[in-house]
Amino acid sequence: MDRLQPPVENYANPKTCFFHVLFKAAALAFYILSAIFIDSFVIIFVVTVLLAALDFWVVKNVSGRILVGLRWWNEINEQGESVWKFECLDQESLARMNKKDSWLFWWTLYLTAVAWIFLGIFSLLRFQADYLLVIGVCLSLSIANIVGFTKCRKDAKKQIQQFASQTIASHFSSTIQSAFSVV
Amino acid sequence: MSYGGAAPLHQSSQSDIDEIENLINDSVRFGPATILPARPPSSPRASIPVSSSPFVPSALHPLPSSNKKPLPHFAVPSFSAGPSPQGIATDGLGPPTNTLTEPIWDTVKRDLTRIATNLRLVVFPNPNREDPGKALRDWDLWGPFFFIVFLGLVLSWSASVKKSEVFAVAFAVLAAGAIILTLNVLLLGGHIIFFQSLSLLGYCLFPLDIGALICLLGSNVIIKMMVVLVTFSWSSWAAYPFMSTAVSSRRKALALYPVFLMYISIGCLIIAVD
Numbered sequence: 029m030d031r032l033q034p035p036v037e038n039y040a041n042p043k044t045c046f047f048h049v050l051f052k053a054a055a056l057a058f059y060i061l062s063a064i065f066i067d068s069f070v071i072i073f074v075v076t077v078l079l080a081a082l083d084f085w086v087v088k089n090v091s092g093r094i095l096v097g098l099r100w101w102n103e104i105n106e107q108g109e110s111v112w113k114f115e116c117l118d119q120e121s122l123a124r125m126n127k128k129d130s131w132l133f134w135w136t137l138y139l140t141a142v143a144w145i146f147l148g149i150f151s152l153l154r155f156q157a158d159y160l161l162v163i164g165v166c167l168s169l170s171i172a173n174i175v176g177f178t179k180c181r182k183d184a185k186k187q188i189q190q191f192a193s194q195t196i197a198s199h200f201s202s203t204i205q206s207a208f209s210v211v
Numbered sequence: 212m213s214y215g216g217a218a219p220l221h222q223s224s225q226s227d228i229d230e231i232e233n234l235i236n237d238s239v240r241f242g243p244a245t246i247l248p249a250r251p252p253s254s255p256r257a258s259i260p261v262s263s264s265p266f267v268p269s270a271l272h273p274l275p276s277s278n279k280k281p282l283p284h285f286a287v288p289s290f291s292a293g294p295s296p297q298g299i300a301t302d303g304l305g306p307p308t309n310t311l312t313e314p315i316w317d318t319v320k321r322d323l324t325r326i327a328t329n330l331r332l333v334v335f336p337n338p339n340r341e342d343p344g345k346a347l348r349d350w351d352l353w354g355p356f357f358f359i360v361f362l363g364l365v366l367s368w369s370a371s372v373k374k375s376e377v378f379a380v381a382f383a384v385l386a387a388g389a390i391i392l393t394l395n396v397l398l399l400g401g402h403i404i405f406f407q408s409l410s411l412l413g414y415c416l417f418p419l420d421i422g423a424l425i426c427l428l429g430s431n432v433i434i435k436m437m438v439v440l441v442t443f444s445w446s447s448w449a450a451y452p453f454m455s456t457a458v459s460s461r462r463k464a465l466a467l468y469p470v471f472l473m474y475i476s477i478g479c480l481i482i483a484v485d
Contacts (some may be wrong), residue, residue, distance in 0.1 A: 036417065067373035070367050073382075074360060089318055102406065104348050110404045158379040 040126035041094050048091040048133065051083035052140045055166060059147065066177050073162050080166040087137070095129040097122055098180040114176075116184035137177070141170040320411035327353040334413040334449045345408050347414075347453075347467070355413015358420055359385045362477070365423040369484045377484060382476070388473045389413060396466050411453050412470070417447035419474065423481045438479040446474050 039045050055076050060071045092098050097117035104110050116122065148163040243288035262457045291308045329347060331337065359382060393408040422442030450470050 070364065070378045073378065074364065079359070081353075104350070104404060104407065108402075108404075110406070158375060161379055161383060 039128050040134070041129055044130060045092050045132050046099055047086055048095065049136055051079050051086055052136060054082060055079035056140065056143055057165075059162065069158055070120075073158075076162050077165050080169050084169040084173060085138075088176070091133060092173075092177060094095040095133040096177070096181075097126075098184065099176055100176040100180050112179075114183045116187075119172060121136045122184070137170070137174055141167065141174060144170060223288055231409075239316075249275065302422045321405075322353060323350070325349055325351055327359075329354055329410070330414055330417060332412060333453075334417050334445075347410050347434065350404075350407045351409035352406065352413070354408055355389070356417070358413055360415045361418060362420050362423055365420070365427055366480060366484050369427045381480065384473070384478070385416065386411075392469050395469055396454065396457055397460050399462045399466055401462075401466060403457040407451075408457075414448065415450040415474075416477075418442040418449070419477055419481070422478070426481050430485075435482050439481050443474050443478045447471055450474075 041114045059076045062076075066072055088100075092100075095109065100113065102110055102112050117125075144163055144167040146169065148160060151159040153164060172196060328350060329349065332369065333347065363378045363381040364386070366381050367462065369376045370377040389409050389412040391406055392412060396403050397405070419439075420441050422438050425438050427437065429438075447470070450466065454466050454470055455463045
């Protein structure tokens with residue numbers, strides 16, 4: 029990198045980033061290290077799944093909002109149907125989002141899922157069905173967040189494009205109108 | 212969209228902003244509207260506010276606040292769904308918080324209240340029980356998660372041998388059972404929502420949790436059987452209205468029988484574990 033460039037921006041929300049990574053890393057670390065220290069499967073299961081669930085909650089409610097400005101949830105409307113809602117910040121705020129923050133967000137999200145898959149293959153090879161249970165739960169929580177936020181981001185991009193083309197079209201037509209009215 | 216991109220030929224009294232806003236409102240009304248970009252708060256820090264207006268173009272001048280339409284709810288989406296009357300107190304209405312502790316505590320409190328409300332709705336008698344639509348409108352999976360893990364822990368604690376297997380079996384049976392039962396209802400042509408049903412079946416475990424706890428403390432087999440019988444019938448009573456109204460009346464038994472079977476097998480597990 030060119031040394032004369034302005035300094036790279038730092039993390040804008042270091043605390044959020046920290047918590048975002050903390051529970052993921054804790055769940056993975058506990059799972060991997062527990063085989064050495066802890067005898068009881070029940071404790072391994074409960075602690076790992078609890079950490080994974082906390083991580084899910086933190087990512088969905090806190091770091092998704094703050095680091096990338098996305099949010100998703102499910103509602104049941106008056107007719108009794110379930111509706112998935114995806115929300116994003118408007119374009120200006122999205123552009124102002126810290127690049128490092130969102131890089132960290134997405135990469136840790138994907139890497140955790142890959143790590144769980146890897147551990148799952150490991151325990152599959154060892155024929156440990158009960159550990160597969162742990163991994164199944166943690167993996168489904170990770171994948172739920174990945175799917176939710178990816179859909180959010182895609183919808184956000186589509187909406188912004190749609191809006192941009194509408195704006196251009198209506199600006200264009202109103203400019204022409206005003207041009208004709210002046211003449 | 213009726214306009215098809217062209218604005219009506221008003222006089223130039225209607226400003227650009229209003230035209231564009233009309234277009235947007237139309238598209239928000241008629242379009243799929245799966246995503247709702249939120250208006251940022253006045254502070255430069257980007258946080259998702261609890262605003263209720265439709266998509267506002269940030270490139271134009273800020274619109275007057277009279278344009279706010281009351282859209283349903285931008286609550287904090289925890290693991291649970293559904294609206295929350297308070298919303299996020301920290302966003303959009305004041306300066307954004309700098310600590311993580313404040314909003315977390317609020318959200319946690321809200322989640323806990325939601326769990327308590329859902330529990331009360333499902334397990335205890337209340338006038339809305341017959342209406343499955345209202346029964347678990349704000350479904351959440353935290354309650355069921357805690358109840359399943361608690362039941363597994365109690366069973367595992369009561370077991371003198373093979374603790375891990377007991378826990379794993381209990382958890383797997385309950386989790387897989389809830390999913391399969393929901394699929395069963397869906398395949399029978401019933402009208403339920405997947406997660407709502409999972410949530411309900413999880414909450415109906417609460418009486419069995421209590422039964423397991425009592426059985427942990429006592430040791431007489433007869434007393435255990437009585438306790439399990441009482442709590443099993445309580446669980447079934449809680450689950451009955453929701454499941455039975457979800458399918459057509461001819462298939463009610465087909466939908467309900469597996470539910471009872473699952474709860475009975477858990478009851479037997481509670482009795483048998485020692």
